[in-house]
Amino acid sequence: MRELFRRHHEPGFQAVDEVNRDIPDDLWVKCPKCGELLYHRELEHNDMVCPKCSNHFRLSAHARIAQLADPDSFEEHFSHLLPTDALGFSSNGEKYSDKLASTQRKTGLREAMVVGTARIQDEPVVLAVTDFRFLGGTMASVYGEKLVRAVDLAMMHGYPVLTVSASGGARMHEGMFSLMQMAKTTAAFARLGRAGLPHVALLTDPCLGGVTASYCTVADIIIGEPGALIGFAGPRVIEQTTRQKLPQGFQTAEFCLEHGMIDLVVPRRELRTTIGNILKVFSGGCRVDR
């Protein structure tokens, strides 16, 4: 996500190093887009958006929930569901089961999908948020199951669903079981639609493969974060396959908006208000500021 400032040859290192040798490693962060050196606390105060170039840094699922949900309103559900290695899969000499265990230790999460109930601007909602740090936010059996249960929970209470996705697509370690989640989740959201309950999808950087090709692009309202990469295959694969130069800004949220794939591009600091207003429109307590 962010490049930590460690290397001596990078500009500014000495200035930082000389101030205090005991400062934590992540105190300074280099913006991967404009190269600006940013003070981490200042970046956090700015919702993890670069003040110089507006690059939206990736967020963990819980940081995202803290930004979107009303304070103390989030209650997690289905966190007991644990992924398993049904295929005995290994890649580059590493077993999937070991990879899962190390990722779980590193992230403190059991899966890439975090589900719960919350309120946004006082509107009740079921939240389903992907954490990209967990194996690239890839969709596999438990990810899909938690999404389906999120829909069931929403239908039980009559709540809308807000999905927030940041994913590389389907998880290869679970093979066909991962691909099946595309149909399973899309069918669940079709049921939600038939029940007259809305699905709002927020697509953040990056949103690719089986996730873009399933539940998050069948939502009633699709919002992109500025600059987010949104597509099926990545731009390099497309360029290699078609042997054509892709247009400037291809597959960014702005490009998708211009070509009718999504409905809105909303800067991070306006997300809570915009989503809150959308939920109010759907619930009948209409107040349209945007």
Ligand SMILES: [Zn+2]
């Ligand atoms: Zn920047």
